[in-house]
Amino acid sequence: MPPARKRARSYDPAKTRAAVFAQFGTVREAVRRLDPGQLALPTRLGDWTVRDLIAHIGMAVTAVHRALDRPAPPRQDVQVVEWPFATAAKSAEIADFTRNLAADRPDLDAYLTDVEDSLRALLAAHPGSRLLETNAGALPLDDYLVTRTVELVVHTDDLNDAVPGLEVPYDRQALAAATRLLADALAVKAPGGSTEVRVPPYAVVQCVEGPRHTRGTPPNVVETDPLTWIRLATGRLSWADALAGAKVGASGERADIGGLLPVMS
Structure with a gap:
């Protein structure tokens, strides 16, 4: 008899949404404290500066915006646990987009404020079941938001690594969701x-x-x-x-x- 198929982990949509906004909010608060010299510091992400990294954090959130701008796919064809395996495919394209975005958005605080406000409006207008075409495949909005906790926690850690003494805190629920998704991906x-x-x-x-x-x-x-x-x-x-x-x-x-x-x- 084949082994029983493991049931996919579920995530509480309300907690996930709260975690995304909480972690994004801690980044926004930290960005307000950064001076031009700190924004120009190198990061562990190739040739990205701290400014580039912050622009990328905003871009990671607006991936939701871009997905909602596209027509909904007819059916879900992947599970959220498969998302980590699809992130490397467009790394060069993402790097170029990030550098251009950082150059076009000199006021990072205003940029992140716009990102947060527009995300709140989008989530109020769309049900969590709405399917999105993502880089991994078709996923419900609520599941895709789980992947945003990974992006936010990982890049908060990158930011803390780049700026000595910054110590941006990690939202507990965001850290939990990111940890669980990456652990489940290892099991897959x-x-x-x-x-x-x-x-x-x-x-x-x-x-x-x-x-x-x-x-x-x-x-x-x-x-x-x-x-x-x-x-x-x-x-x-x-x-x-x-x-x-x-x-x-x-x-x-x-x-x-x-x-x-x-x-x-």
């Missing part, structure tokens, strides 16, 4: 039940082919904190560096998941 990428990946307090998934444990402590365990997991899953931190820095615990012969990372890039 490497299906199985021999290894348990724990990211307390938000996610536990089983993955990797091999003997499946049924009770007690599993023989292969990986455990880390949410931000370290997000950095590993998005290529901001290597598996080797995480182990060397004691940022991750790994026990068991199938606990080396470095070859499965990053999940998205």
Whole structure:
């Protein structure tokens, strides 16, 4: 008998929407404190400056706007957990769009304010079931908003890395949704039940082919904190560096998941 198909994780639409606005709001507040010298700082994202990064954060949110401008597809054809695997396909196009946007929007605070106001209006006008054509495929609006928590949390971390002492906070619900989506994506990428990946307090998934444990402590365990997991899953931190820095615990012969990372890039 084949193994039972795992039921897809569900996300509370109201909490997701609140998380998107909360995380975007913390970024907006931080941007207001940045001076021209800080905006010109380099980031860990190639040749992007902090200004480019902030423009990209706004662009990640307006992906909702652009999707709603297009006709609704006839049916959903992917699950939200598949979205992380589609992010690299248009990376060059996104980089060009970001640089042009940063140049065209000198007042970043006004730009982010417009983004937030227009998103609120769009979400008030469209049901969460409205299908969107995304880079991953056709998804409901509510599911696509879950992917925006990943974008916002990941790039908030990029911003904190680039500007010493900035310390933009992470909304708990946004961090939880981002952690869970990327953990579930790992389980899709490497299906199985021999290894348990724990990211307390938000996610536990089983993955990797091999003997499946049924009770007690599993023989292969990986455990880390949410931000370290997000950095590993998005290529901001290597598996080797995480182990060397004691940022991750790994026990068991199938606990080396470095070859499965990053999940998205």
